[in-house]
Amino acid sequence: MTINSELLAALLFLVFGAAAVLLGWGYGLGTPSRLGTGAMPVLVGGVLCVLGIAQFANATKAARARQRLPRAFSRAEVRPLLLVLGAVLAFAALVIPAGLIPALVVLIAIAWSAQSGGQRWEIAGAMVTVIALIIAIFKLGLGLPIRLFPAGF
């Protein structure tokens, strides 16, 4: 059975709802006149679980009726998702040790390949434009203390 979007919604509700109930229980419910830290998580999580079950019932009913539901994950999205996330991760890892400019170069290089549309030569132009704009806004405009290059340069 492939995961369709209705089923995914049900799973999200059940997983997060159950987690909220379990964790909230540990925080203590308190008494009605002095509701504890865990009362709201348990209440909200409980309702979410009920909605998750209802959503699950809807999804399976639709599946049994052989309705064609949209698939939750389309293959066209996997590549851009991984590349965009990879670009952000690379930036996070590089920005302190290597400085802003190298981190942005790597971010743009990875993110650029997420869409097949752009010409090869354009990437250099995009890098220069984007980096210049970012430095103009954050460093010159807002005066934030960000190191542009690795320490020692």
Added chain:
Amino acid sequence: MDFFSLLALGMQVALNPVNLLYCLMGVTLGTAIGVLPGVGPIITIALLLPLSFGLPPEASIILLAGIYYGAAYGGSTTSILVNLPGEASSAVTCIDGHQMAKQGRAGAALAVAALGSFFAGTVGTMLIALAGPPLAAIAKRFGAAEYAALVFAALLMVAAMTRGGVIKGIGVALLGIIFGLAGSDILTGTFRFTFGVRELRDGIDFAVLAVGLFAIAEIVGNIASGDQGTVTTSKIGSLWPTRDDFRRSWPAVLRGTGVGSLLGVLPGAGMAMSSFSAYMVEKSIAKEPERFGTGAVEGVAAPEAANNAASQTSFIPTLLLGIPGSPVMALMLGAFMIHGVQPGPRMMGEHAPLFWGLIVSMWIGNLFLVILNLPLIGLWVRLLKVPYHWLYVFVLAFACVGVFTMGSSPFQVYALVFFGVLGYLLRAAGLSPALFILGFILGPMFEENFRRAMAISRGNAMVFVERPISLIFILLGLAVVLLATTSFIRRGREEATAD
């Protein structure tokens, strides 16, 4: 202080050169993103939240508000010229606006849209100023029970209006509430859902959450849906509407302003719903309804006036009650809170310069928009030629640097990845990330008032139905959910593509 001295106070703040500059920047940016498909006010405001830390509260709120109502203006430009709505709120304008453009009357359509919007914006701004003091006086008498019931009703109403059904709508709002509860419990100080992470003790950072949910998932979706292709724009032609255009459009503008002002105040209705409703009103009262769809000027005037009026009046619940009625307003509320300003009935007294400065600046901003939109129209059209792969690379770089500068540690950037994945999952499941944000903002508000009301009533939950105002709110919320399952709203919702 009387009304005019308060307006004069607002003038002083809004006409301060620095604030004037931020207002101009806001509406310019708003117009730009309104024109560009694929970048909307939600993403832009989310991206600018980290930046607004560094600005004084007046400047940053004026800037963000300018983006919001500026986008409603800009969206109409692409609807008319390219038949491509830059924003959901201008989707209806495509129908007759683009037909007018095809007949070589794009200039007239743009002028009617801009002037109608200006009129509606002015009325909307006046309404906030007039409704402010009396509404705040009523709201000041609300106790904890009334507030809890109001938040409950607002969440149900927005959830019911969103596409995808009531179960998914309410569910995703609850999901947002759970994330909003993370951090230290305001009443006892206990840490919740922090998993020993020091950075989570103050709760999940709102700006990081918003950027992750909207920017990352949106970029991935846009790349996957593929080529935007080249767009062909219509010639603009003369900017002067004919005398006949004026005669037909001014009553339409009046009606659109009325519809929009009313729907803007209601939680969940939003700009898209109001422009759609205004169009339907025009069509149903027209003497020759068959003209609609073939370039009727009323079909441009009414929805454009309506979405702009709604964009102003939607500030009323946000500013005066502290309850945002739409996702963008939830972001605005987050921006206020970043600056330590809690919107609500007390805001007008405690932060009078900010409140009245914002109102006057919105009127000035509307004036700027007419100037920006009519003579400079050619400039905006050229923006459409920016290819999407340049745009998203910039948005991504801006998001990362903005989030990084908030804490000067990469922790927030890693959190951005987490919320990017979550945003992608929500989209894949057909759940609205905007409702998630609304739940995130309203959840802690609900919890605080709910627990306080329970404490005051000594644990008697009947307090919520025994107090008349609270009972009315609860019944209202439930009634909307019931109505949402009937066909009328469902049809309207689907056609209006709620924002």
